[in-house]
Amino acid sequence: MASSQTATLSEFEDRDRSDPPRDDAAPKRKAREKTDQPDHGTEDKEPEAKPSLRERLRRHWMLTTLGVIVLLVGIVAGVMYWLAARHYETTDDAFVDARSFSVAAKVGGYVTDVLVTDNQHVETGAVLAQIDTRDYVAARDQAQAQVEQAQANITNVEAQIFSQEAQVQQARDQADQAAAQLQFAEQEASRAQELVQKGAGTVQQQQRTKSDLEAQQANDSRAKTGVTSATRQIDVLKAQQKSAEAGLAQARAQLEQAELNLSYTKITAAQAGRVVKLSGAKGTLVNAGQSLMMFVPDDIWVTANYKETQVTDMRPGQPAEIRIDAYPDHKITGKVASVQPGSGTVFSLLPAENATGNYVKVVQRVPVKIVVDQWPTDVTIGPGMSVVPKVKVR
Template identity: 60%
Template structure:
């Protein structure tokens, strides 16, 4: 496309400049210069107002800082928090067929409430057998006591016989000695002396027999006492078996040890269960919140500090509680496979530390259970 060039007439090119055009050009420059002068002289012209404005700005900054320190900085919060409880399984301690299930799924029960019953007939028979063994042991103890009495009487009789034979022996000794003296002096006969010696030997034998009878009677009494001790041990064993049988009979009734809810109920009537087999899970009423804070959030966190909580499932319920304790260590340190940081490719990661939070009053119109998400806000510094 051809360019169009404007041709200026020679008379216009040679015409002298107009003074009015020069004034119009210099007027904006002067106005701008005047404004710059006014701006530069504002502080000089109004020093008091400028100082007051600076003071107001500083005071506003300080106020903002205190508002942030009082109403925002004192709080530590996390979304890694959950309702926690010491849940456990309800298991049978004895085997047998379930005769009754007295609860249903997610039912709340009081302490001591019956949850299930196992058919008790076999264990009632075991209790009867144990009671019979106890009675048998008691009878054995009574028999042994009677034997001891008989043996004691026999010992007394043998000792009396021993005393009698001892007196006869002493008389026979004296008589034999007298006859020997008479025979030596010529006043006695040989036949009489021999008869006295024979009586002495008979008395000695009778005394020895009496002593043996005493020993035998004492041994019989010792044996009777041993039988009594054995019967007493059998009685203790029978009583222990009876107690065990009674406990097993009591174990046929499963009861709640504390108030809570029965969840994941798997047992049913007619089902055979082994000892130790779980039939349900139990969630106690005592629950709390485990909040996993970052370790950088724990500088000012202490037990007893107030906490505001909201449950994700029920956001309209605002709960209040307090910090109960801070775990002395990160969560990974107590895991089944803790992290091994002694490696060359170490990358520092901010750890999480579990904090136990106790709630003052849980809502009663909704179901609260372990694993539910909670958002806690801990006031780590006073607001006043």
């Protein structure tokens, strides 16, 4: 058994000596050599070179020319736009503005007629509505009667004054007569006194002349009092005259007020414009101050809310171009009328209070009023319509 195993090992050793050494890298080397060998099938073919940019441009010369032209036009347009746009300030926060107001009745009553309709244009002085006039006509007639009565009172007092002046003249004449009689009585009394002293006259005569003198003195005093009383009566009558004149003035004022109230029954347009939101109708009972319609005057403008950084060079009188969103085909020109001295938030109902809490800076808007040279007449333009103004500031 041992001899057989020894024989087998001897055979393997002899086999190993007879075989050449094994090279593990031989397959890789053969594959590399195979790759390095030239391919006789493709030896005559050379790789094609890509065309250059110049050749491609030369091949497509029409497209190249067109592209160059478009590029040049774009550059020129961009430069021109930049040079022109930097001279203008524009905003889309702009609207048509007007001082619209409510047309209300000045007096109360039933509406007897409405002479306009919705969105109708009217001229200055046009009658818009009519209120029943019967009550106001009666009030006017009553005021007229009071005026006539006051005038009659004045005429009566004037006649009394004229009569009293005659009585004053009569009292003065009587006073003059009494003064003359008093003078004569004084002279008589003086002569009687001298005669008594000389013994040529009687005491009885002296007493009679003294009595006459006292009577004339009393008569003279009464006459002077009559003149004073008659003169004072004229003052009383003149005071009554002034009172009557005041009554006349009051009656005339009431008449004027009654005529005004009568005129207020006819509601007219204070200026040219359009009637909107008509609420009054025939037969409606309205009170004083009740609105019947809204009114938009023809005097309208543009209020543009520019950023505060855009109004640096903006001044009144600068030209502006305006485009209306509703009518983009209409070209409208105008000019800056004024720049509001303050931002819009300052004059709002609830202005911002930046002195409390945290603060975040926000660019404010400043309203700018732009007046239009000529509004289009073939379209309807009113407050609230959006516009885009462009103001030339440089």
